[in-house]
Amino acid sequence: MKSIKKPIVIVGAGFGGMTVASNLKRLNPCLPILVVDSEAQFIFKPLMYEVLSEELSMWETAPEFSNIFSNLGITFLRNCLTKIRFDEKILEFSDDLNIDYECLILCTGSLSSNFSVKGVDENCYFFNNLNDLKKLKSFLQQFQNDKIKKNLFVIGAGPSGVEIACKINDIYKNKFDISVVERSNEILGRNKIFNREEAEKALERRKINVLLNSTVQEISDKKISILDDSEIKDLDQDIVIWTAGVKPNLPYIDEQVTQKDGRILVNENFQIDNCVNSFAIGDISIIKGMEDLPLTAQVAMQQGNHLAKNIELLFQEKELLPFNFEDNGEMISLGIGEASISALGVTLSGKLAFEARRLIYASKMPDISKSLKSTASWLFQKKSTINNFINKKP
Numbered sequence: 001m002k003s004i005k006k007p008i009v010i011v012g013a014g015f016g017g018m019t020v021a022s023n024l025k026r027l028n029p030c031l032p033i034l035v036v037d038s039e040a041q042f043i044f045k046p047l048m049y050e051v052l053s054e055e056l057s058m059w060e061t062a063p064e065f066s067n068i069f070s071n072l073g074i075t076f077l078r079n080c081l082t083k084i085r086f087d088e089k090i091l092e093f094s095d096d097l098n099i100d101y102e103c104l105i106l107c108t109g110s111l112s113s114n115f116s117v118k119g120v121d122e123n124c125y126f127f128n129n130l131n132d133l134k135k136l137k138s139f140l141q142q143f144q145n146d147k148i149k150k151n152l153f154v155i156g157a158g159p160s161g162v163e164i165a166c167k168i169n170d171i172y173k174n175k176f177d178i179s180v181v182e183r184s185n186e187i188l189g190r191n192k193i194f195n196r197e198e199a200e201k202a203l204e205r206r207k208i209n210v211l212l213n214s215t216v217q218e219i220s221d222k223k224i225s226i227l228d229d230s231e232i233k234d235l236d237q238d239i240v241i242w243t244a245g246v247k248p249n250l251p252y253i254d255e256q257v258t259q260k261d262g263r264i265l266v267n268e269n270f271q272i273d274n275c276v277n278s279f280a281i282g283d284i285s286i287i288k289g290m291e292d293l294p295l296t297a298q299v300a301m302q303q304g305n306h307l308a309k310n311i312e313l314l315f316q317e318k319e320l321l322p323f324n325f326e327d328n329g330e331m332i333s334l335g336i337g338e339a340s341i342s343a344l345g346v347t348l349s350g351k352l353a354f355e356a357r358r359l360i361y362a363s364k365m366p367d368i369s370k371s372l373k374s375t376a377s378w379l380f381q382k383k384s385t386i387n388n389f390i391n392k393k394p
């Protein structure tokens with residue numbers, strides 16, 4: 001085993017970073033591991049919709065990084081990476097702190113992308129982090145007692161757009177006239193057919209308008225301009241929620257690092273070309289020959305698990321193993337108390353799917369504290385069908 005004196009530094013503590021850190025520590029408890037993130041709390045994004053609807057509390061889905069990593073015996077630093085000096089293996093941070101590393105893992109995730117549409121940043125709400133959640137919830141609550149329906153637009157009919165549209169409809173019944181705007185010809189275009197069909201039914205039951213083949217041109221404080229069938233329509237809006245897409249949250253990268261479509265190009269072992277002992281996983285990376293991998297928690301976690309094994313092989317001076325993605329299926333929330341699951345040939349929808357989804361995600365939390373276990377424990381008393389999904393986690 002190669003002697004390790006400098007730390008393995010993991011920049012970004014999302015699903016990928018959390019997984020690689022915990023698995024590395026499990027494989028080799030003696031490894032010095034430092035995890036750095038600009039935030040203080042882990043964001044379990046798939047359950048943010050349940051926090052919005054108050055089916056879950058904020059503290060249940062956003063544990064403190066300091067608690068998570070101290071329990072794992074891993075050092076955590078809250079800071080912002082400003083520059084990487086790959087040749088010297090030195091990281092520069094925002095408060096003039098420099099850190100040497102033995103091995104670097106970049107997994108800084110993604111940010112909302114406005115696709116250069118005028119008015120998005122100034123006039124839209126987002127749903128990517130805890131701050132977005134708090135701002136949106138605070139704004140929506142002011143309409144709780146309003147008797148006149150407000151026009152609410154959700155831009156993007158991917159999982160996030162569909163989930164948030166259904167949740168808001170169920171929370172604020174008859175308070176909003178909700179429209180989902182999608183530039184392609186179908187919702188959930190990259191998702192499982194079963195989940196897409198269940199989502200279409202859920203939107204139809206809730207009388208949520210779906211505007212397909214529609215492209216947003218501009219958003220002002222009162223209007224939204226949409227191109228539909230070669231015709232531009234200016235529609236009144238009271239709130240617009242932007243879920244149309246994301247972009248990589250890249251730190252400063254030298255020219256020596258090859259990029260593709262704004263992401264770091266890596267080989268099948270997650271190695272960055274021309275950078276010794278440097279790796280990238282998750283939303284900021286793109287694997288040669290595997291460009292179509294979805295930007296999901298499932299992918300990031302599988303990559304984190306595989307990279308942990310490869311780094312252990314690296315320090316044992318053994319050959320690294322190529323990554324292969326295993327599609328375990330997907331789950332989607334469809335309003336309060338309802339969901340759809342399509343996983344490993346099994347499909348399930350409705351209330352039982354919602355309970356199974358909650359249980360599966362509870363088991364995936366990085367630090368299931370006693371209080372979280374207590375909150376989730378009622379799920380274990382449900383019908384035995386749920387147990388069949390435990391080993392089939394999407």
